[in-house]
Amino acid sequence: MREDMIEHNRESMIALLQETGREGIDCLVEWLDKETDYFTAPASSRPGYHGCHEGGLAEHSLNVYTLFEQKVRQFNLDVKPDEIVIASLLHDACKIGQYQPNVLKSGALSEAKPYVIEDDFPLGHGEKSVYVVSQHFALTQTEVLLMRWHMGPFDEAWEQWEPRVGKACPSVYAFHDADMEASKYLDVRG
Numbered sequence: 001m002r003e004d005m006i007e008h009n010r011e012s013m014i015a016l017l018q019e020t021g022r023e024g025i026d027c028l029v030e031w032l033d034k035e036t037d038y039f040t041a042p043a044s045s046r047p048g049y050h051g052c053h054e055g056g057l058a059e060h061s062l063n064v065y066t067l068f069e070q071k072v073r074q075f076n077l078d079v080k081p082d083e084i085v086i087a088s089l090l091h092d093a094c095k096i097g098q099y100q101p102n103v104l105k106s107g108a109l110s111e112a113k114p115y116v117i118e119d120d121f122p123l124g125h126g127e128k129s130v131y132v133v134s135q136h137f138a139l140t141q142t143e144v145l146l147m148r149w150h151m152g153p154f155d156e157a158w159e160q161w162e163p164r165v166g167k168a169c170p171s172v173y174a175f176h177d178a179d180m181e182a183s184k185y186l187d188v189r190g
């Protein structure tokens, strides 16, 4: 059942990305699909946290897309349809390759801590998402700002930068809310 869901989400995400028609999108999709764990990675390492299971990152990313797309329409925000897709689906690209299965000697996955974080490039959270994707695809300024600042007040630099970020990209508040609402209300726990 989980495999069906993972494949369904993979196909949905690839279709959304390709529908943007953006230059270089095929290369980005090819990289994500063939060289990363983007469609199978969890979204967190602790049971009870959002998306702590295979495919959790993809589920979360799609939920953020659904919520942010609604908010852009509701509040008439200045974000293009392709930017909604790119920013939503890739805001947590920093998690690619970051969670390693915590396999016990018995061969089973640890129930207490199913994944361990291995981050050999600790650039930050949103910062790393921007960097990782930019290695393969040209992001717009709106996408960069949304992805970089999606943690909002949970980012230590937010207080200092918020006046400028909020002015340059007012939709960042809705994007942060979409991320929070997805993780609290929509993503499958555990």
Ligand SMILES: [Fe+2]
Pocket (backbone or CB within 6 Å): 091, 092, 125, 150, 151
């Ligand atoms: Fe995040």
Ligand SMILES: [Fe+2]
Pocket (backbone or CB within 6 Å): 060, 064, 091, 092, 179
């Ligand atoms: Fe997120």
